[in-house]
Amino acid sequence: xxxxxxxxxxxxxxxxxxxxxxxxxxxxxxxxxxxxxxxxxxxxxxxxxxxxxxxxxxxxxxxxxxxxxxxxxx
Amino acid sequence: xxxxxxxxxxxxxxxxxxxxxxxxxxxxxxxxxxxxxxxxxxxxxxxxxxxxxxxxxxxxxxxxxxxxxxxxxxxxxxxxxxxxxxxxxxxxxxxxxxxxxxxxxxxxxxxxxxxxxxxxxxxxxxxxxxxxxxxxxxxxxxxxxxxxxxxxxxxxxxxxxxxxxxxxxxxxxxxxxxxxxxxxxxxxxxxxxxxxxxxxxxxxxxxxxxxxxxxxxxxxxxxxxxxxxxxxxxxxxxxxxxxxxx
Numbered sequence: 001x002x003x004x005x006x007x008x009x010x011x012x013x014x015x016x017x018x019x020x021x022x023x024x025x026x027x028x029x030x031x032x033x034x035x036x037x038x039x040x041x042x043x044x045x046x047x048x049x050x051x052x053x054x055x056x057x058x059x060x061x062x063x064x065x066x067x068x069x070x071x072x073x074x
Numbered sequence: 075x076x077x078x079x080x081x082x083x084x085x086x087x088x089x090x091x092x093x094x095x096x097x098x099x100x101x102x103x104x105x106x107x108x109x110x111x112x113x114x115x116x117x118x119x120x121x122x123x124x125x126x127x128x129x130x131x132x133x134x135x136x137x138x139x140x141x142x143x144x145x146x147x148x149x150x151x152x153x154x155x156x157x158x159x160x161x162x163x164x165x166x167x168x169x170x171x172x173x174x175x176x177x178x179x180x181x182x183x184x185x186x187x188x189x190x191x192x193x194x195x196x197x198x199x200x201x202x203x204x205x206x207x208x209x210x211x212x213x214x215x216x217x218x219x220x221x222x223x224x225x226x227x228x229x230x231x232x233x234x235x236x237x238x239x240x241x242x243x244x245x246x247x248x249x250x251x252x253x254x255x256x257x258x259x260x261x262x263x264x265x266x267x268x269x270x271x272x273x274x275x276x277x278x279x280x281x282x283x284x285x286x287x288x289x290x291x292x293x294x295x296x297x298x299x300x301x302x303x304x305x306x307x308x309x310x311x312x313x314x315x316x317x318x319x320x
Binding site for chain 1 (some may be wrong): 119120122123124125128134135137138139140141148152156165172174175176177179200202203205224226228229230231232243247251293
């Protein structure tokens with residue numbers, strides 16, 4: 001594997017312990033990356049879709065808190 | 075101006091703009107579903123989709139979390155879906171990347187260059203290293219006035235077997251990238267090699283940094299421009315493509 005980048009490899013691979021609990025979910029038909037903050041409560045980190053209208057959706061803005069359970073969303 | 079119209083249209087069609095920004099409406103939506111109320115009107119899908127290549131392009135190895143990454147397992151199926159969808163007419167590729175995995179970068183670049191739908195790229199901030207083949211993979215390319223592109227040869231860190239084969243292998247890997255760039259941009263192999271192995275530009279590396287206009291004069295990028303120019307060009311290409319079909 002070759003990384004062709006301007007970033008120093010030492011920085012790329014320095015595994016600083018970062019406390020993240022992110023995962024990708026399908027919320028209302030849109031693929032989003034979320035961070036868990038509470039049981040069934042997540043904060044949207046970013047939208048992974050290419051559909052531009054999703055970026056205008058107030059419910060999908062990064063930082064929005066959503067309720068999500070694996071069961072209810074199937 | 076056309077862009078603004080599209081935005082207004084989207085906002086007007088949005089059924090839930092009064093719900094506030096919290097986004098805690100999962101319950102309400104579920105109720106609507108449970109009670110069998112007619113489907114809420116959904117905004118028309120956009121005919122232009124936008125793919126952003128940001129941060130590091132992540133390959134077969136997951137990078138530590140301090141890296142902001144674009145993952146190929148997201149991007150490749152999205153590109154296939156865009157190509158296959160009847161509602162989508164074109165792709166806008168927005169690049170602000172420091173480079174990344176060679177295999178992943180070339181895979182995405184090959185997917186974009188073999189798409190039948192019109193595509194336009196816009197380099198903002200940076201389109202470095204493996205971002206270069208990505209920026210030239212589209213039908214037309216733009217670079218922002220202030221954006222930079224670093225052209226430099228590939229290298230490997232860590233333990234490398236110091237034999238002539240290693241050198242050969244590196245040459246081959248560099249050729250893959252250089253060939254893709256020269257095939258999809260107006261730059262000659264000779265000029266690209268000059269930029270790649272230039273010793274006077276970077277403090278701790280060989281290579282060249284191109285800023286905005288320089289990328290255009292060297293034949294890598296087609297035009298200096300921004301969002302408006304990129305979208306106008308994409309719409310023009312879409313129109314031309316539709317005209318062809320009739």
